Amino acid sequence: MPMHQVARLADMREDRGLEVTLNDKPILLLRAGGQVRAFQGKCPHAGAPLAKGAVCHGRLICPWHKAAFRAEDGALCEPPALDSLERYHVEVRGDEVWIDDQPLPDEKIPPADDPRTFVIIGAGAAGIACAAALREKGFGGRIQLIDREPEAGYDRTVLSKYVLAGDMAVEQTPPLRDETYFTQQRIERRHGQVTGLDADARRIHLADGQALAYDALLIATGAEPKTLDVPGIDLPQVMMLRSLADTRQILDRARPGQQAVIIGDSFIAMEVASSLRKREMSVTVLARHPVPFAAQFGDSVGNAILARHRANGVVYHSEGEAARIEGAGKVEAVVLDNGQRFAADLVIVGVGVRPATEPFANLPREKDASLRVDDGMRVTDGVWAVGDIATFPLNGQPRRIEHWRLAQQQARIAATNMLGGEEHYLDVPFFWTYHFGKRYDYLGHAEQWDEVQFKGTPEHPPFIALLGKDGLVAAVVACDEGRAMAALAQRMKQPLPVDEAWRLVRDFSS
Numbered sequence: 001m002p003m004h005q006v007a008r009l010a011d012m013r014e015d016r017g018l019e020v021t022l023n024d025k026p027i028l029l030l031r032a033g034g035q036v037r038a039f040q041g042k043c044p045h046a047g048a049p050l051a052k053g054a055v056c057h058g059r060l061i062c063p064w065h066k067a068a069f070r071a072e073d074g075a076l077c078e079p080p081a082l083d084s085l086e087r088y089h090v091e092v093r094g095d096e097v098w099i100d101d102q103p104l105p106d107e108k109i110p111p112a113d114d115p116r117t118f119v120i121i122g123a124g125a126a127g128i129a130c131a132a133a134l135r136e137k138g139f140g141g142r143i144q145l146i147d148r149e150p151e152a153g154y155d156r157t158v159l160s161k162y163v164l165a166g167d168m169a170v171e172q173t174p175p176l177r178d179e180t181y182f183t184q185q186r187i188e189r190r191h192g193q194v195t196g197l198d199a200d201a202r203r204i205h206l207a208d209g210q211a212l213a214y215d216a217l218l219i220a221t222g223a224e225p226k227t228l229d230v231p232g233i234d235l236p237q238v239m240m241l242r243s244l245a246d247t248r249q250i251l252d253r254a255r256p257g258q259q260a261v262i263i264g265d266s267f268i269a270m271e272v273a274s275s276l277r278k279r280e281m282s283v284t285v286l287a288r289h290p291v292p293f294a295a296q297f298g299d300s301v302g303n304a305i306l307a308r309h310r311a312n313g314v315v316y317h318s319e320g321e322a323a324r325i326e327g328a329g330k331v332e333a334v335v336l337d338n339g340q341r342f343a344a345d346l347v348i349v350g351v352g353v354r355p356a357t358e359p360f361a362n363l364p365r366e367k368d369a370s371l372r373v374d375d376g377m378r379v380t381d382g383v384w385a386v387g388d389i390a391t392f393p394l395n396g397q398p399r400r401i402e403h404w405r406l407a408q409q410q411a412r413i414a415a416t417n418m419l420g421g422e423e424h425y426l427d428v429p430f431f432w433t434y435h436f437g438k439r440y441d442y443l444g445h446a447e448q449w450d451e452v453q454f455k456g457t458p459e460h461p462p463f464i465a466l467l468g469k470d471g472l473v474a475a476v477v478a479c480d481e482g483r484a485m486a487a488l489a490q491r492m493k494q495p496l497p498v499d500e501a502w503r504l505v506r507d508f509s510s
């Protein structure tokens with residue numbers, strides 16, 4: 001066992017890890033429960049340096065997208081990571097920390113000893129997280145994972161950010177899992193469109209006429225972009241963005257110097273604006289709100305992000321609604337209901353999404369077509385639903401939230417409950433958005449607040465804004481404050497007074 005001295009105990013803190021390098025590999029050292037632990041140094045999700053995260057309530061939380069791992073053994077607690085951390089053998093000799101240079105073996109493939117079949121519809125964020133969690137939790141039965149997209153199972157969050165901007169090639173879009181994983185874990189992937197469900201008979205129907213029986217079913221079909229009911233919407237240069245195929249279509253038509261008009265000021269619309277500017281297109285956003293994201297982030301942060309867009313050349317126009325798209329066989333302009341005309345070579349519609357639940361019309365659906373679930377993500381006997389299609393109880397209120405990590409958190413809960421467990425959603429929603437090189441993190445879900453307090457200013461990150469209601473933190477938005485946000489992600493699981501949150505921010509910002 002080749003052991004190497006890598007650190008001194010005196011250099012290690014309780015509230016964060018310490019990164020050391022061994023054979024050119026970053027390794028994270030942690031003090032957990034009086035013991036020293038060693039794990040891989042980079043987050044298995046997207047490679048964040050875990051030493052910049054926080055250790056809080058026995059968990060290590062990633063600074064980027066808030067995946068959480070048990071500090072004691074690196075076990076995965078919360079997505080978007082799908083794997084536990086690689087562990088290394090540690091010895092403490094006096095004040096010296098020594099570690100083995102090879103990770104400990106970690107074989108986790110449950111034996112095929114269960115006669116049940118679990119079917120998952122949708123191999124997106126939630127579907128893949130559920131399949132992975134089922135195996136992680138020891139399910140040895142059959143898992144069938146069905147998706148209508150031939151390439152399903154990739155990180156769609158990068159599409160509007162790095163891929164459209166040209167920072168990542170389309171073919172580098174990260175798969176959530178590679179083919180070896182599916183083979184090793186006996187997860188059967190199937191390309192097909194689900195068209196119907198008979199919940200009494202525990203059977204789903206596919207467009208090719210086949211039917212599949214299940215013992216437990218997860219519906220994770222996500223959302224589809226809303227379109228606009230205006231003349232010209234069918235012109236070939238009018239596009240929406242949800243999938244890899246959509247991204248390819250946009251890239252095929254986007255040329256530097258051309259004029260892109262983006263209808264809508266949703267997160268995706270504004271991310272597309274940022275990315276197309278990077279491609280040296282002229283970009284006009286036809287917005288529905290005078291300030292983007294004010295409803296989620298508050299006016300000050302929304303205005304700061306708007307200023308960032310304007311400083312980078314985006315034209316943001318918020319008067320009037322798109323009434324028609326003009327062009328004879330090719331887009332020429334978008335015309336508003338007040339008569340204003342915006343020349344366009346390319347139009348991207350980013351006005352929100354609706355749940356993709358048509359095949360499940362015989363289940364009770366909400367007005368917005370989503371499926372209502374309980375706090376264990378259960379729809380009815382043998383059926384669970386998660387992610388963008390699910391309306392679930394959040395702090396006692398029915399909510400539908402379109403966030404990547406939340407879809408995966410719900411999927412892990414559904415996996416536990418499909419196996420007969422009793423887990424409930426008691427977590428803190430989190431999402432991120434990316435504009436002109438800056439990632440903005442948001443924790444919580446505030447529809448109203450009565451105070452906003454800042455550390456730093458949103459115009460000049462780093463900053464943190466606490467949105468408070470009745471003295472408690474309702475939500476937090478921040479930029480370049482990864483460690484403090486990591487600690488808050490854990491601490492906000494319980495009601496958190498605003499002044500206590502500031503103490504935490506102070507402790508973890510340093």
Ligand SMILES: Cc1cc2nc3c(=O)[nH]c(=O)nc-3n(C[C@H](O)[C@H](O)[C@H](O)COP(=O)(O)OP(=O)(O)OC[C@H]3O[C@@H](n4cnc5c(N)ncnc54)[C@H](O)[C@@H]3O)c2cc1C
Binds near residue numbers: 121146152160222241
């Ligand atoms: C461009 C873009 C950028 C985003 N960026 C962020 C971000 O930065 N941060 C964030 O938190 N969230 C982001 N989101 C939102 C996030 O991607 C979603 O909330 C998340 O993907 C929801 O997961 P899901 O599993 O419910 O749905 P999805 O990931 O959409 O997966 C659903 C899958 O179901 C399949 N499907 C649908 N209907 C059927 C059917 N009838 N039969 C078979 N298969 C079917 C679809 O093909 C799809 O693969 C972004 C979304 C987009 C589109």
Ligand code: FES
Binds near residue numbers: 063066067079080
């Ligand atoms: S890099 Fe760690 S959660 Fe994304």
